[in-house]
Structure formats: C-alpha cells, structure tokens
Amino acid sequence: MNRVEQFVEKIEKMGVEAAIIYNVEYSSKPSTYYLSGFTGSFSVLVISREKQFIITDSRYLEQVKQQTSFEVVEYKGNDIFESVRAVVDDLKPKTIGLEFQRVSHNVFLKLNEKIKANFVSIDSVIDTMRTVKSQEEIDNIKKAITVSEKAYLKTLECIKEDMTEMELAAEFEYNMKKFGAQGIAFETIVISGPRTSMPHGRPSNKKIKRNEPITFDFGAVVNGYCADITRTIVFGKADDEFKRIYQTVYEAQTLALEKGSAKMSGKMLDSVARNHIESKGYGRYFGHGLGHGLGIEVHESPRVNQSNQELLPQNAVVTIEPGIYIEGKYGVRIEEDVVVSESSLERLTSLSRELVEVKT
Ligand SMILES: [Mn+2]
The missing domain is CATH 3.40.350.10 (Creatinase/prolidase N-terminal domain)
Structure with a gap:
C-alpha cells in the first residue's frame, strides 16, 4: 500500500x-x-x-x-x-x-x-x-546529517579570534549548501561566551574570544528531510567548571542513548537524562525537554519530554539533546539524532561527542 x-x-x-x-x-x-x-x-x-x-x-x-x-x-x-x-x-x-x-x-x-x-x-x-519513518525517510535524514556534519567540521577549521558569531554562522550555512544541502532546516545558531546560556540564542555581532565556549545548533535539509545537531566546543581552553558541566551533559546523554528504546515513553527517556543532571545539582538549569521527533519538520512527533506518556514508536527519529544553561556564565548542549528501535536507539549522527578544545 x-x-x-x-x-x-x-x-x-x-x-x-x-x-x-x-x-x-x-x-x-x-x-x-x-x-x-x-x-x-x-x-x-x-x-x-x-x-x-x-x-x-x-x-x-x-x-x-x-x-x-x-x-x-x-x-x-x-x-x-x-x-x-x-x-x-x-x-x-x-x-x-x-x-x-x-x-x-x-x-x-x-x-x-x-x-x-x-x-x-x-x-x-x-x-x-x-512519526514512523520508512527506510527511505531514514536514509534522507541520514543524508541531511552527513552534509551537516561535513559542514560543521569544515567550519571548525575556519574559526578565528574576533570573527563575529554572524560571520561564523554565514560560513556554516555556506558550507552546508556547498556540501549539498537543499536548504537549512532552521536559522543556524552560533553563539559564544556568556551568550551560550540562551538555549535558542541568535547569532549576533559579538566577537569570538579566546577560551570561550561556542554553541553550534545546525541542520541541513536534503530531499525534504532535516538534520538537527548541536555541539558546544571551546575556542581555546575550557575552565574546570565548564568541564564539569560538559561532563554532566555528556553523561546524561550517554545514559539516554544507552537506555532508550521503543519500550520507553517520552517521559521515561527524558527522566533518564534529567535524573542524572539533577543528581549532579544542575537540575534547575535544564529547562527544556530531552528531545523531539525529526523528519520533514525539524520539530515533530513524538516529543521526548515529561508530558509524553506514550511509548516511543519503533522507527521514529528523535533528537537527544540534554543541556545545562547558567545565566551570566555559559551553557552546554549536545544533540544527537537517533532512530528508535525495539530494544535500543541507533545513532544516525557520527560526530564525536567528546569536548573539543579548538587550538587558537
Ligand atoms: Mn533540536
């Protein structure tokens, strides 16, 4: 049919x-x-x-x-x-x-x-x-992810001190199109320093400075399907508190990636990451849901948050994106795209999730 x-x-x-x-x-x-x-x-x-x-x-x-x-x-x-x-x-x-x-x-x-x-x-x-993707749809999302990841790696190479966030965002979007994106799934987020505490901050004229974090949230569109990936890096050296926060987000995501499956509701999976962040004392700094469905639209069903009590359907594609945002300091988010299967989550993203400190 x-x-x-x-x-x-x-x-x-x-x-x-x-x-x-x-x-x-x-x-x-x-x-x-x-x-x-x-x-x-x-x-x-x-x-x-x-x-x-x-x-x-x-x-x-x-x-x-x-x-x-x-x-x-x-x-x-x-x-x-x-x-x-x-x-x-x-x-x-x-x-x-x-x-x-x-x-x-x-x-x-x-x-x-x-x-x-x-x-x-x-x-x-x-x-x-x-919500339930065919193999062809999953392949298209995968293509959008590949283009996005290539563009990300290329963009990391060209970061220079005193470039503005907007310049870096423009470079990123240019790279996505050059690597084969039909379009971009949403306006690319490139924010740096204290601005990283805004989960959906917009790129501004702020200049990139040494030893500051930079958050990139980006996604190409290929054959009508979106990618949605986030990485937070440091342009230079990370301080100890930043490393602690990054580690907490990283561990929360690892737990969700390892424990998630179609046997869990959106709420249960959200709780896996949220409980870990809470246990480290950062609970109040993680305000948004753990993730959302991804496909023709960048936000679609199913939601991976506290209000979705339904089981995650097999072959749904969702994001897993825990974050910690401390106003006046900085924020960290790491976002992966996965396919829900019967007993696991299959990662579609292939970028490293480890903390990257870019040489200045
Ligand atoms: Mn997202």
Missing part, C-alpha cells in the same frame, strides 16, 4: 470520505509534501479513495507535474474556495477531513460556507503516520 492509500484507509476508519489539505504561503507544506511530493508555496489537495487532485496556479504548473502523480487542476485566480468546491462536489463527501492545526480560522469559515459537509480534524492521522 502506498502512502496515500494508507492515509485514505485511516481517514475512512474515522468515517471521513475525503480530505482537503490547504496550503497557502507554505502553510501546509510538510503534509502536502508528505502526501503528494509537491513543494510549492500554494496548493490545495483533495484526496479520496478514487481520486487525488492538486489545485495550484500557473507559477507551479510545470513543477507540479514533475513532483506528483495527483491530477492537476489549474487555479486561474478568481475564487479559490469556488475552485475547491467544484473539485469536492464531484466526490460528494458527507464528511471531510481538515488539518485543524494548519488551517486558519478564515479558511475554515470560507470552506464551511461553500461546502455542505461535516468537517473533522485529521491532524492526528497525519502526525501519527509521519
């Missing part, structure tokens, strides 16, 4: 006869790509067991034929809701599935006004399908 057939089977079980995936200015690019292969900024998918349509406009008519086998309907720019109605009318569904988490209130009201049907949420269907 192909992906669309699986999708239709799942929505039919909910009593849903057709689905509308509404994508304007990339509002539903991930699901659109997942179900149809189309990557443009504007499209509406209408999916039923018998027929699969994609409505898009002249900007994408050539591209859409290359990317999807869905039947193409050209939108000429009058009233998109009228075009959707015309396509849906042929199928006469009584119940239509919509992505409630992606569709704006305005779009919902318009569809509801034009189309006489009952609209229900299919968010969990798509999320659940996307």
Whole structure:
C-alpha cells in the first residue's frame, strides 16, 4: 500500500470520505509534501479513495507535474474556495477531513460556507503516520546529517579570534549548501561566551574570544528531510567548571542513548537524562525537554519530554539533546539524532561527542 492509500484507509476508519489539505504561503507544506511530493508555496489537495487532485496556479504548473502523480487542476485566480468546491462536489463527501492545526480560522469559515459537509480534524492521522519513518525517510535524514556534519567540521577549521558569531554562522550555512544541502532546516545558531546560556540564542555581532565556549545548533535539509545537531566546543581552553558541566551533559546523554528504546515513553527517556543532571545539582538549569521527533519538520512527533506518556514508536527519529544553561556564565548542549528501535536507539549522527578544545 502506498502512502496515500494508507492515509485514505485511516481517514475512512474515522468515517471521513475525503480530505482537503490547504496550503497557502507554505502553510501546509510538510503534509502536502508528505502526501503528494509537491513543494510549492500554494496548493490545495483533495484526496479520496478514487481520486487525488492538486489545485495550484500557473507559477507551479510545470513543477507540479514533475513532483506528483495527483491530477492537476489549474487555479486561474478568481475564487479559490469556488475552485475547491467544484473539485469536492464531484466526490460528494458527507464528511471531510481538515488539518485543524494548519488551517486558519478564515479558511475554515470560507470552506464551511461553500461546502455542505461535516468537517473533522485529521491532524492526528497525519502526525501519527509521519512519526514512523520508512527506510527511505531514514536514509534522507541520514543524508541531511552527513552534509551537516561535513559542514560543521569544515567550519571548525575556519574559526578565528574576533570573527563575529554572524560571520561564523554565514560560513556554516555556506558550507552546508556547498556540501549539498537543499536548504537549512532552521536559522543556524552560533553563539559564544556568556551568550551560550540562551538555549535558542541568535547569532549576533559579538566577537569570538579566546577560551570561550561556542554553541553550534545546525541542520541541513536534503530531499525534504532535516538534520538537527548541536555541539558546544571551546575556542581555546575550557575552565574546570565548564568541564564539569560538559561532563554532566555528556553523561546524561550517554545514559539516554544507552537506555532508550521503543519500550520507553517520552517521559521515561527524558527522566533518564534529567535524573542524572539533577543528581549532579544542575537540575534547575535544564529547562527544556530531552528531545523531539525529526523528519520533514525539524520539530515533530513524538516529543521526548515529561508530558509524553506514550511509548516511543519503533522507527521514529528523535533528537537527544540534554543541556545545562547558567545565566551570566555559559551553557552546554549536545544533540544527537537517533532512530528508535525495539530494544535500543541507533545513532544516525557520527560526530564525536567528546569536548573539543579548538587550538587558537
Ligand atoms: Mn533540536
């Protein structure tokens, strides 16, 4: 069964006869790509067991034929809701599935006004399908990781004192594209010195200084799939407290990597790392969850945190990223990408996790 057939089977079980995936200015690019292969900024998918349509406009008519086998309907720019109605009318569904988490209130009201049907949420269907990766999807994530890792190693070679964080981030993104990234999964984080205590700090004009830590959080996109990796290094020599913090994060991650499997819930796995960090007295400095699902989007299901009580599904890809952040001093995060399997976690990342002190 192909992906669309699986999708239709799942929505039919909910009593849903057709689905509308509404994508304007990339509002539903991930699901659109997942179900149809189309990557443009504007499209509406209408999916039923018998027929699969994609409505898009002249900007994408050539591209859409290359990317999807869905039947193409050209939108000429009058009233998109009228075009959707015309396509849906042929199928006469009584119940239509919509992505409630992606569709704006305005779009919902318009569809509801034009189309006489009952609209229900299919968010969990798509999320659940996307959580479990096929071998092809895992291979694509692996490719994105390889590109990211090469770019990271190349970027380490070119760090010089007094370069700004932004310059280093630009160098990093340039390297990712040179090594084959289609794009970047998110704005590359390069922060240094005391700024490393901000888990999601933005690169600034701050200059890189000797004996300061630098955190890199980065990910390339290849074939629509993301990598998400973090390393904290020291440009020069690490002080003793930094080494202690790094060691604690490293051990917390090692425990999670060794103990994790599909037999654990997100909460249980999070606790493995969190308990270790707490035991070393740094519990209050680890504010975020241990990790998250990774795929077409850089943050997706399943969550590896205290609120996810469900077992981690086999073949989910997740990050394992413990951190300790001390305001006014510095922070450390190490992030790995892994595949969940029956009795273990398989690392997809291959960079060393040891503390690196770059020669100045
Ligand atoms: Mn992450």
